[in-house]
Amino acid sequence: MTDAAHPGTPDHGYSLPPSYLGAGTTLRSWLLTTDHKRIGLLYLASITVFFLIGGIAAAVMRTELMTPTGDLVSADTYNRLFTLHGVIMVWFFLIPAVPTTLGNFILPMAIGARDVAFPRLNLLSWYLNIAGGTLALVALLLGGVDTGWTFYTPYSTLYSNSYVTLAAAGVFVAGFSSIATGLNFIVTVHTQRTKGMTWMRLPLFVWSIYATSIILVLATPALAIVLAMIVGERVFDLGLFDPTRGGDPILFQHIFWFYSHPAVYIMILPGMGVVTEVLTCFSRRKVFGYEAMVFAILGIAIFGFFVWGHHMFVSGQSTFASLIFSLLSFVIAVPSAIKVFNWSATLYGGHITFEASMLYALGFVGLFTMGGLTGLFLASVPVDVHVTDTYFIVAHFHYIMVGGMVSAFFAGLHFWWPKITGRMYSEGFARAAALLMFVGFNVTFFPQFILGFMGMPRRYWSYPPEFQILNLMSSFGAMILALAYALPFVYFALSLWRGRMAGDNPWRATGLEWATASPPPRENFAEPPVVDSAPYDYHPAHAEPTEREDARDREDQDDRPEDPR
Amino acid sequence: MSGAFWSRAGAHAESFDRLFAVLTGFSVLILLLVAGLIIGFSIRFRSGSKVTRHKVSRLVHREIEIGWIAATAIVALFFFWWTTSANLQQAGAPADAMEIHIEAKQWMWKASHPDGTRELSTLHVPAGRPVALYLNSQDVIHSFFVPAFRLKQDVVPGRTATMWFEADKPGTYPLLCAEYCGTGHSKMLGEIVVMEPGDFAAWLDSRPEGAGLIAAGRALFTSAGCSGCHAAGSAVHAPELAGLYGRQVPLADGRVVTADAAYIQDSILLPRRDIVAGYAPIMPDFADLLDEEEVAALVAYIRSLKGDTP
Ligand SMILES: [Cu+2]
Ligand SMILES: [Cu+2]
Numbered sequence: 001m002t003d004a005a006h007p008g009t010p011d012h013g014y015s016l017p018p019s020y021l022g023a024g025t026t027l028r029s030w031l032l033t034t035d036h037k038r039i040g041l042l043y044l045a046s047i048t049v050f051f052l053i054g055g056i057a058a059a060v061m062r063t064e065l066m067t068p069t070g071d072l073v074s075a076d077t078y079n080r081l082f083t084l085h086g087v088i089m090v091w092f093f094l095i096p097a098v099p100t101t102l103g104n105f106i107l108p109m110a111i112g113a114r115d116v117a118f119p120r121l122n123l124l125s126w127y128l129n130i131a132g133g134t135l136a137l138v139a140l141l142l143g144g145v146d147t148g149w150t151f152y153t154p155y156s157t158l159y160s161n162s163y164v165t166l167a168a169a170g171v172f173v174a175g176f177s178s179i180a181t182g183l184n185f186i187v188t189v190h191t192q193r194t195k196g197m198t199w200m201r202l203p204l205f206v207w208s209i210y211a212t213s214i215i216l217v218l219a220t221p222a223l224a225i226v227l228a229m230i231v232g233e234r235v236f237d238l239g240l241f242d243p244t245r246g247g248d249p250i251l252f253q254h255i256f257w258f259y260s261h262p263a264v265y266i267m268i269l270p271g272m273g274v275v276t277e278v279l280t281c282f283s284r285r286k287v288f289g290y291e292a293m294v295f296a297i298l299g300i301a302i303f304g305f306f307v308w309g310h311h312m313f314v315s316g317q318s319t320f321a322s323l324i325f326s327l328l329s330f331v332i333a334v335p336s337a338i339k340v341f342n343w344s345a346t347l348y349g350g351h352i353t354f355e356a357s358m359l360y361a362l363g364f365v366g367l368f369t370m371g372g373l374t375g376l377f378l379a380s381v382p383v384d385v386h387v388t389d390t391y392f393i394v395a396h397f398h399y400i401m402v403g404g405m406v407s408a409f410f411a412g413l414h415f416w417w418p419k420i421t422g423r424m425y426s427e428g429f430a431r432a433a434a435l436l437m438f439v440g441f442n443v444t445f446f447p448q449f450i451l452g453f454m455g456m457p458r459r460y461w462s463y464p465p466e467f468q469i470l471n472l473m474s475s476f477g478a479m480i481l482a483l484a485y486a487l488p489f490v491y492f493a494l495s496l497w498r499g500r501m502a503g504d505n506p507w508r509a510t511g512l513e514w515a516t517a518s519p520p521p522r523e524n525f526a527e528p529p530v531v532d533s534a535p536y537d538y539h540p541a542h543a544e545p546t547e548r549e550d551a552r553d554r555e556d557q558d559d560r561p562e563d564p565r
Numbered sequence: 566m567s568g569a570f571w572s573r574a575g576a577h578a579e580s581f582d583r584l585f586a587v588l589t590g591f592s593v594l595i596l597l598l599v600a601g602l603i604i605g606f607s608i609r610f611r612s613g614s615k616v617t618r619h620k621v622s623r624l625v626h627r628e629i630e631i632g633w634i635a636a637t638a639i640v641a642l643f644f645f646w647w648t649t650s651a652n653l654q655q656a657g658a659p660a661d662a663m664e665i666h667i668e669a670k671q672w673m674w675k676a677s678h679p680d681g682t683r684e685l686s687t688l689h690v691p692a693g694r695p696v697a698l699y700l701n702s703q704d705v706i707h708s709f710f711v712p713a714f715r716l717k718q719d720v721v722p723g724r725t726a727t728m729w730f731e732a733d734k735p736g737t738y739p740l741l742c743a744e745y746c747g748t749g750h751s752k753m754l755g756e757i758v759v760m761e762p763g764d765f766a767a768w769l770d771s772r773p774e775g776a777g778l779i780a781a782g783r784a785l786f787t788s789a790g791c792s793g794c795h796a797a798g799s800a801v802h803a804p805e806l807a808g809l810y811g812r813q814v815p816l817a818d819g820r821v822v823t824a825d826a827a828y829i830q831d832s833i834l835l836p837r838r839d840i841v842a843g844y845a846p847i848m849p850d851f852a853d854l855l856d857e858e859e860v861a862a863l864v865a866y867i868r869s870l871k872g873d874t875p
Contacts, residue, residue: 070751075748075749075750075751075752076748079745079747079748079750146747146748147745148745152705152706152744152745154704154705154706154722155705155706155745155746155747158704158705159671159704159705159747160747243721243722243723243724244723244852247723248723249706249721249722249723250721283610288626288630289626289630292630292634314708314717314718314719315719315721316718316719316721316724316726319652319653319656322652323649323652323653326645326648326649327645327649330641330642330644330645331638331641333637333641334634334637334638334641337633337637338630338633338634338637340599341599341633342630344599344602344603344606345602345629347602347603347606347607347610348606348610348621349610349618349619349620349621350606350610350618351610351611351612351613351618352606352607352610352611352612353611353612354607354611362603362607365599365603366596366599366600366603369595369596369599370592370596373591373592373595373596374592376588376591376592376641376644377585377588379644379645380584380588380644380645380648380649380652381648381649381652382577382580382581382584382648382651382652382655383581383584383585383588383648385581385715385716385717386581386585386712386715386716386717388717388743389708389710389717389743389744390743453585454712455710455712455713455739455741457708457710457741457742457743457751458743458745459745459750459751460750460751461750461751462751462752463751464739464754
């Protein structure tokens with residue numbers, strides 16, 4: 001099927017410049033680009049590579065854990081594997097994933113801008129990210145790092161004989177990439193909004209990236225400082241964390257978690273934004289409670305800075321400090337709960353269809369709810385004491401990070417793929433992958449809650465034989481998950497090669513990014529769009545929502561090719 | 566060790582299991598609610614279904630929103646209050662607790678009993694009696710984790726961590742290290758053997774080390790130079806140590822602390838941390854001069870000094 005076979009081939013009534021993809025095909029035109037869309041794709045390529053590396057490490061670990069004795073790799077290798085998995089997945093996949101790919105590509109278009117505020121800084125961010133990633137990978141190739149992604153002192157400073165300094169330097173450099181990206185988005189949202197795009201008309205995806213950027217800019221310096229302290233301790237023997245010389249190992253934990261708890265929200269907030277776009281579009285509804293959603297996003301971003309001590313309930317911190325951190329951790333559950341209920345309520349009275357991105361988004365809501373609820377266990381001091389540092393924690397944060405964030409990333413990737421590439425992919429395959437991912441995920445991680453409750457500590461290379469059955473289940477689930485992650489590579493490749501042309505707005509979504517060609521021209525819009533209504537305008541304010549089919553009939557100036565179904 | 570991971574012993578475990586069960590029940594309810602809403606709406610309002618879609622009036626909209634914000638806030642605060650009060654009830658070991666020292670190092674646990682009895686990777690305790698643990702680490706952070714007691718405590722080098730438990734049922738319970746500590750982390754295992762009090766006393770008697778430790782401490786007290794300052798007739802102005810154990814000690818910075826084993830140990834290893842009120846901070850730091858066994862002997866000796874002995 002070719003483009004021309006469709007009766008409704010795009011006819012915009014004005015001549016559009018060539019798409020951003022056509023603006024140059026040389027390697028140089030990509031590596032020196034300042035186009036936010038191309039930079040988004042550069043990031044997409046690099047995080048995919050990092051995701052594969054981190055995923056392979058996870059696969060080897062799950063294979064090792066199929067038997068209670070450590071037989072596949074040595075204990076030292078295993079320790080290097082989980083460190084590699086954590087460092088790569090956290091800093092080189094999860095944190096950049098949505099903001100730098102979908103955020104870079106979509107955010108400027110969603111506010112009607114031609115580009116981000118500082119296009120060259122944007123390119124520099126990518127190079128910093130690659131430089132940091134390369135340092136981390138070199139550390140890995142030379143022999144690895146065995147501290148865990150948390151770099152706890154004094155193990156990391158006085159005892160570890162591995163490439164800690166190099167890896168820490170890599171993460172340090174990547175931190176500057178985070179800060180530059182965050183700064184760029186903040187300024188972009190403040191200064192580049194098109195006419196009529198008021199703050200309360202911003203799509204929630206933009207709000208979520210905006211809030212994330214604020215966290216990136218404020219929290220990442222703390223990470224940079226603590227990593228610099230680690231390097232200083234190892235290289236210059238400063239004694240900052242050495243108790244025999246007046247240092248304090250716990251100091252590290254405070255600074256580290258002051259960054260790393262907000263980092264959880266750096267990872268999950270953008271996902272929440274993506275899911276809101278997808279849920280509204282495929283249920284043809286305005287989002288339920290827009291203002292509450294905005295305040296929930298901002299509330300999470302702010303409160304996220306004051307709960308770090310819940311990672312330290314058993315570190316020996318004072319009972320009073322634990323009490324305060326416990327209270328604040330319960331409080332932060334409220335905005336998250338608001339979001340879950342508002343997403344559910346958005347479906348009410350809709351005309352719901354179940355495209356692959358919708359399946360991912362619905363899966364996100366369920367898995368995020370699981371992750372959030374188990375967070376309540378961890379906010380309770382006496383419960384946390386037993387389950388912290390066990391597989392319960394591992395399960396909890398994978399429900400948020402993989403079940404939540406990775407699902408949201410896939411929801412967004414499927415949602416905007418037609419905009420990015422101009423082509424459709426196979427819905428059937430995509431839905432199958434979404435379901436498989438959901439099943440595989442739960443089979444992998446649910447047993448880990450039980451393991452943790454029973455008392456299996458995390459980061460164990462070998463374990464008492466009682467735990468084997470649940471570990472086997474988990475490893476089996478990981479195989480399903482691996483297959484599910486492989487599928488998109490296949491159908492996305494097919495889509496690039498011979499996918500049906502998507503047209504400007506295949507989902508009939510309302511965001512400004514859909515009001516231009518797919519793939520968009522270099523300058524995004526032929527002329528700057530003007531906004532005169534609130535986001536998610538899927539149905540008139542006081543009327544019932546209408547079905548997508550109806551909408552299609554109403555708007556006869558359709559620029560979308562006929563759906564062959 | 567078979568089956569022991571499901572077992573539970575002691576008051577902490579009972580209260581933990583209650584909290585855990587209620588939280589689980591609550592989570593299942595919420596999960597069913599959310600799943601019910603999503604699946605219910607997805608089916609009822611699927612594209613093509615002919616059901617009438619009532620508009621939600623702005624007022625109802627508001628009410629629903631305020632309703633569930635208030636509901637979640639109340640539930641969150643309730644859980645905070647409930648779990649925190651459970652936690653505070655168990656904070657602080659009872660006064661009659663038996664004190665045991667735990668020394669963690671890569672990758673083993675060493676325990677020393679009040680009478681000087683020592684054991685490796687195993688800890689014998691009597692049932693039905695509170696036990697307070699004072700934990701130190703010689704190298705990196707470890708975490709003393711006994712799943713059956715539902716208790717865990719990080720052991721951070723440079724400070725003495727405390728925790729307490731009371732095991733009600735005799736039995737053998739696994740002990741694990743829960744904080745990543747290097748190559749042997751997953752092999753840093755041990756056992757807590759809970760015995761009937763009579764059996765425990767018999768076990769203790771059968772161990773030879775006991776009295777020897779105090780004697781070793783007495784000898785060290787002179788040979789390491791402590792007596793030069795602390796002996797009754799010494800010219801240096803230093804506190805009397807007889808009867809110190811268990812007393813309230815006023816410190817120079819205004820705090821008042823109880824002289825437990827951890828305090829005595831810190832006084833020897835980190836003398837500059839807690840200065841006794843009315844004394845100059847002249848006591849030398851013995852951290853580099855004494856090894857761990859010698860410190861344990863000194864602590865045992867000082868503990869054995871009753872108030873009336875000179
Ligand atoms: Cu946290
Ligand atoms: Cu350990």
